[in-house]
Amino acid sequence: MDIAAQIAAFEAKRASHQARMTEIMKKAAGEGTTLDEAEQQEYDGLDGEILAIDAHIKRLKTLQKTLATTATPVAGGSTEEGAASRGGQRIEVRGVNLPKGTAFTRYAMALARSKGNLMVAAEIAKSWKDSTPEVETVLKAAVAAGTTTDATWAKPLVEYTNMTSEFAELLRPATIIGRIPGLRMVPFEIKIPRQTGGSTVGWVGEGKPKPVSALAFDQISLGRAKTAGIVVITDELARASSPSAEQVVRDDLIAQTAQFLDTEFVDPDNAAVTGVSPASITNGVTPVVASGTDADAVRADAKQLMANFLAANLSLAGAVWIMTETQALGLALMMNPLGQREFPDISISGASGGTWLGLPVILSENIPAQVAVTGPPAIPAGSRIILAKASEILLADDGETMLDVSREASLQMDSAPTDPPAAATVFVSLWQMNLVGIRAERYINWGKRRPGAVQYITGAAYQ
Structure with missing residues (x-):
């Protein structure tokens, strides 16, 4: 690409960036809002690129003028010979704005x-x-x-x-885990001492014996738990070099892993399996059953939930709410008799849900819904609202995703493979079917330092 063509290409790129910046600002002006975090990052990134493009165009134009004044006559009888006689410097433009991953x-x-x-x-x-x-x-x-x-x-x-x-x-x-600030990071397979009982102190009369007591301790540790998944694609898709083929593989691995970790982290029905998986942070917790759907019920249920938290001698400082976007929308749209919002600080825009009752809100649609239970006790169908103290939740995570690829393996094409394989199990040969298996694994584990560190409301349908 000659210098004139490079200048034209950069000017076109600059115009495209400028148009996108204008579009972002017009959208915010039309909605009467400021830019959210993603829009701010995109706008600032485009602005920085325009400054870099302007500086580069200026350099190219200077180089163009310099080459014009130092041009030498072309010699030779062909285009190749003329280019060889004139020499020159090759300038390459490399793309840098690729998606993460x-x-x-x-x-x-x-x-x-x-x-x-x-x-x-x-x-x-x-x-x-x-x-x-x-x-x-x-x-x-x-x-x-x-x-x-x-x-x-x-x-x-x-x-x-x-x-x-x-x-x-x-x-x-x-994921929910990635957005909760203040989780307590610990290594795998390290024992952590925990005090479970205190000493005894009491009033003693003159000449009377003093009570003697012993403290009580136990130990907790997070072993190596592993999540894994296999994505099978055709050889034709693997050979495709277009960005769309790459997007298929990346999006599927990310979406499935994120959804699985979210559900396992907060589903009350998820009990621990020794040597395989941890219990969810809500497993074993007695929930507060939603007492109604209006604002009075919201306040009463939240008060009871916080009272349970405080009864466990845990401060609310550093706690976060975890709820679905659907339930956050119901709370955000609640109006009092004067037409004012009952909970003006809650939001449904972006990854953060703002604040509710003074505590940050984490939004995720991967929180399993509560199905109706006839009882006793009776529980209505609805969502779950979780209150968790981040510093009381231990997290062991090596932060790496291990990848392996095979074309010769035989797989059970089943999301719940039998172990050990039954006699009727059907295996599919990747080699015979021209398929490629991509396996992703990640080591992660979690646990609560104290049982009362997580409480939740169930059957919530506030609106």
């Missing part, structure tokens, strides 16, 4: 297309060298052996770590 996904696609051959995968990754050169670097680093004293290993190792972290960064904001 692109490098990780391309790494997976390269492994799939190469049938697990790392050398072939590195060659495939060369087609993305301009936009994601780290993919080729990682694959090449994986081919050669190395030691901890190898001076050439450090840079590829850092790039590999950054690329897997990029995927984790894209996943975590989509």
Whole structure:
């Protein structure tokens, strides 16, 4: 691309950015609101790119004038000979505005297309060298052996770590766990002492014996629990190099993992399975059953919930509400007899739900709904509103998603595979069917330091 064409391309890109910025501001003006967090980031990012584009266009125009004054006559009898006689400098424009997770996904696609051959995968990754050169670097680093004293290993190792972290960064904001501030991070398989009983102190008369007591302790630890999922795609899809094929793989892994972790974290029916999975933070908690649907019932139920919290000697400082967007909408639209909002601080825009009764709100539609129970006690159908003290919830998470790819395995194409396989189990050969299996695994575990750290309202249908 010659300099004039580059200038034209950058000017077109600048015009596109400017149009998008205008569109964002017009939308906010039409709704009478300020920009939300995502819109602010997009607007500021576009503004920064325009400044960079303006500076680059200025440099290109200066270079264009310089080359025009130093141009030399063209020699030779053909276009190739003329270009060779004139020489010049090649200028490349590389794309940098790729979605987060692109490098990780391309790494997976390269492994799939190469049938697990790392050398072939590195060659495939060369087609993305301009936009994601780290993919080729990682694959090449994986081919050669190395030691901890190898001076050439450090840079590829850092790039590999950054690329897997990029995927984790894209996943975590989509989950409840990733949006709760103040969770207590702990290592896997480390014992944590916990006091369960205190000493005894009382009034003693003159010359009377003093009471002797003992403290009570136990230990809690978070073992290694693992989530895993396999996505099977056709060889044709794996070979496609368009962004849409990459988006299919990335979105499916992210959406399924996020939904699973959200549900497992808050579903009261999710009990612990020794050596396999932790209990949800609401499991074993006696809920407050919603007493009605109007504002008076809301306040009465929330008061009872907070009273349970305080009765466990836990401060409300650092606690958060976790609820569905549907229930947040019902609370946000509640009006008093004067036509004023009952709870003006609650919001349904963006990942944050604002505040409710002075505490932050986390929104997620992955909270399982309460089905009607005839009792006793009778529980109406509705949603669940959870109150959790973040600092009293332990979280062990290595923050990495491990990836493996196979074309030769045989799989049970079932979301609940039998273990061990039954006699009638049908296995599908990936090799025979021209399929590619991509497996993602993540180690994560959680638990409550104290039983009373989480309370919830069930059967809520406030509106």
